[in-house]
Amino acid sequence: DLRHGLNKGHPTTPIAKTIRPSNRKGIQSQRTKFVRSVVREVAGFSPYERRVMELLRNSKDKKARKFTKKRLGTLLRAKRKLEELSTILQESRRAH
Numbered sequence: 001d002l003r004h005g006l007n008k009g010h011p012t013t014p015i016a017k018t019i020r021p022s023n024r025k026g027i028q029s030q031r032t033k034f035v036r037s038v039v040r041e042v043a044g045f046s047p048y049e050r051r052v053m054e055l056l057r058n059s060k061d062k063k064a065r066k067f068t069k070k071r072l073g074t075l076l077r078a079k080r081k082l083e084e085l086s087t088i089l090q091e092s093r094r095a096h
Helices: 030-043 047-057 061-072 075-095
Strands: none
Touching: 047 061, 047 075, 061 075
């Protein structure tokens, strides 16, 4: 039982903390990922997404960003959507 220094105080054993649901929030499960991929495969792209992809094909990135921001509300959401659509475009180019 030391009074000073790094190891001061009564010696105790640390208790492992349980993971709260709030800490897991936002982590995508395998099931959700699969369901979203199936929905995307069946339903395809919305009209605004098709227009954005066309803008990206014609290398009008800024116009695509502004258009997506207008549709989705925030710049962060727009950036994420553009990233998603541009990766889809790259994969389609690799496939052909």
